[in-house]
Amino acid sequence: MPKSKIPYLRVLIVDDSRMQRSLMHEMLASFGFKHIDEAENSGDANEKMDALRYDIVFLDWVMPGRSGVSLMEEWRGDRRYDDVAMFVVSMQDDKSMIAGAVKAGALSYIIKPVTEGVLLINVEKALKWIDERRASREREE
Amino acid sequence: MNLDDFNFYQKLLIDHSGLSLTQDKTYLLTTRLDPVARSMEFATLDEFTRNLRAKLDPRTISLVVQAMATKETSFFRDSLPFTHLKNNILPALVKKNAATKTIRIWSAACSTGQEPYSIAMVAREFLQAHPGWAVQITATDIADDALMQAQEGLYTHFDIQRGLTMKLILDHFTMENTKWRVQDGLRQMIRFAKFNLLKPMESMGRFDVIFCRNVLIYFDTPTKKLVLDRLAERLQPDGYLLLGACESSIGLNTKLRLCPDMSGVHMAAIPVAAVQKENAK
Numbered sequence: 081m082p083k084s085k086i087p088y089l090r091v092l093i094v095d096d097s098r099m100q101r102s103l104m105h106e107m108l109a110s111f112g113f114k115h116i117d118e119a120e121n122s123g124d125a126n127e128k129m130d131a132l133r134y135d136i137v138f139l140d141w142v143m144p145g146r147s148g149v150s151l152m153e154e155w156r157g158d159r160r161y162d163d164v165a166m167f168v169v170s171m172q173d174d175k176s177m178i179a180g181a182v183k184a185g186a187l188s189y190i191i192k193p194v195t196e197g198v199l200l201i202n203v204e205k206a207l208k209w210i211d212e213r214r215a216s217r218e219r220e221e
Numbered sequence: 222m223n224l225d226d227f228n229f230y231q232k233l234l235i236d237h238s239g240l241s242l243t244q245d246k247t248y249l250l251t252t253r254l255d256p257v258a259r260s261m262e263f264a265t266l267d268e269f270t271r272n273l274r275a276k277l278d279p280r281t282i283s284l285v286v287q288a289m290a291t292k293e294t295s296f297f298r299d300s301l302p303f304t305h306l307k308n309n310i311l312p313a314l315v316k317k318n319a320a321t322k323t324i325r326i327w328s329a330a331c332s333t334g335q336e337p338y339s340i341a342m343v344a345r346e347f348l349q350a351h352p353g354w355a356v357q358i359t360a361t362d363i364a365d366d367a368l369m370q371a372q373e374g375l376y377t378h379f380d381i382q383r384g385l386t387m388k389l390i391l392d393h394f395t396m397e398n399t400k401w402r403v404q405d406g407l408r409q410m411i412r413f414a415k416f417n418l419l420k421p422m423e424s425m426g427r428f429d430v431i432f433c434r435n436v437l438i439y440f441d442t443p444t445k446k447l448v449l450d451r452l453a454e455r456l457q458p459d460g461y462l463l464l465g466a467c468e469s470s471i472g473l474n475t476k477l478r479l480c481p482d483m484s485g486v487h488m489a490a491i492p493v494a495a496v497q498k499e500n501a502k
Contacts, residue, residue: 175396182387189387191378191399201382 085207086112090132093118094125094148095140095169100192104138104169107199122146129155134164136206138190141170141181149184156185163213165206169194222247226270230254230285238286238363238419241441253288287364294332296384297339302432302463305483307343310461314429315351317459322354327425328411329418329433329452331360334371335384336432338403341410342393359425361416372413374403419444422451429457435465442473449475456489463487 091113095101101118108116117134119125121143129137137155139148149168155161168181169190178189187209188202227242230250234240242250251266258269261281273281297303314324326344328337337360344356362368381390381401394401416425418436431452437445452462453476462477463486464470470477470487480486 173396173399175391178387178396179391182391186387188382195379197379198382201379205382 086203087114089113089135089207089210090115091117092125092128092134092137094120094122094138094143094151096120096143097140100140100169100194104194104199107194107196108203110196111200111203122148122151125151129161133160135210136165136167136203138167138169139186141168141172141177149181149186152181152186153184163210163217165209167202167206222251222266222270226267226274229270229274233282234286234289235441235444237282238289238417240286240289240439241444242289242439249289254285257284257288283365287366294335296335296381296389298335298384298434299466300384301466301485302434303339303343305461305463305486306340306430307347309483310430310486311343311347315354318429324354324356324430325426325428325457326356326358326430327428327432327455328358328360329416329431330436331362331371331413332364332367334360334367334374334403335380336360336434337371337411337413338374338393338407339384340432341407342389344410345393345407356410358411359428360411360413361425363415363417365415368413368415372408374408376401376403418448418451422455425455427457428455428460430461430463431456432463434463435468437464437468446473446475449473449477453477453487453489458489460489461486462489 091108093101093104093108093116095104095118098120101120105116105118117128117132119128122145125137125139128134137152139152141148152166152168155164155166165187166185167188167190168184168186169192170177170181171192172178173191181189188205190198190202227244227247227250231242234242254269255266258266261269261284263269263272273285311324318324324344326340328340331337337358340358341356344358348354348356360371362371375397376394377400381394390401393404393407395404396402418433433448433452437448440448449470456462461480466485469485471479476490477487478490480488
């Protein structure tokens with residue numbers, strides 16, 4: 081998927097920290113994303129996702145209430161969201177936890193503090209993945 | 222940097238490493254040499270250059286060469302060479318090397334290790350499907366600091382996320398504080414050594430596959446031909462040479478021919494009999 085598609089993709093940042101959300105928001109905007117929404121907890125995220133299907137979602141693992149990974153597991157079980165690129169963002173740098181996030185359906189795992197370089201690589205991964213996913217779905221249909 | 226200083230570095234690099242620098246790469250000189258000058262406590266690059274020109278200290282020259290030897294690299298860079306290796310080259314070698322069950326691969330400009338480790342990941346998958354086989358990987362580079370890092374196999378989150386899927390990361394790396402270390406099993410498949418591609422290569426032995434990517438672009442035409450011919454001589458009959466995406470032997474009249482089925486892959490054009498004779502010595 082060429083980067084020219086970036087302005088048309090919808091992104092959701094789910095994190096309880098406002099500073100973290102605005103940091104990522106700023107970086108994503110600098111990559112060319114025009115439609116970036118934020119949610120401060122899993123309930124808020126679920127409502128937003130239901131109302132407006134996003135293309136790329138960044139989920140904080142540890143949040144008050146329901147965790148980002150638990151929410152992602154539910155979304156992964158929903159066919160409506162099977163071409164949504166989901167990422168887990170966390171301070172946790174334990175390999176078994178990272179493996180757990182990947183098993184739950186994360187395309188990749190981003191360790192905080194999020195840097196522009198790592199975020200950009202993962203956006204590129206997301207673009208490629210979404211493209212392949214949608215192409216294979218078209219073949220199936 | 223003035224033209225006189227540029228010419229000085231251009232000659233220095235050609236003489237000591239074969240790196241050929243065109244004037245449009247002046248920015249590379251300043252960006253790469255500035256930190257060297259600073260680390261040696263010179264206030265400016267000009268001062269460093271004046272000092273070096275007055276006294277050609279071999280240690281300083283070595284630092285200049287190392288800083289200029291490019292380090293732009295990522296895991297599975299350009300992906301196609303690794304697809305060729307996995308889907309075409311290794312299956313062909315299974316038939317060809319059935320007697321020895323050994324495959325030798327040389328990563329000739331391994332930089333900070335991403336290329337040999339990518340090769341090793343492909344080889345590992347191959348070995349799981351082919352018990353009893355051995356894949357020997359030799360990784361060389363001219364730059365000491367890059368080679369040290371390669372051997373260490375320690376990468377940042379940024380490094381490993383470039384080119385690797387989460388599955389490959391989880392299969393082949395362990396976490397160490399905030400960095401990722403290549404697992405021993407993978408590292409032990411590779412032998413690292415310092416090697417200058419301008420030196421005679423006989424001591425390296427022969428290989429079934431050679432990766433020499435994104436190095437030739439820094440050489441002038443005669444050097445390019447010389448290196449390609451020497452690499453061709455290091456290939457087993459019908460061995461494979463993989464060059465960088467923007468590199469080719471076309472027009473250089475080398476001892477290589479293009480591999481008809483795989484773009485960017487070359488094969489030795491030396492008569493098979495000549496190689497067999499040399500092997501029999």
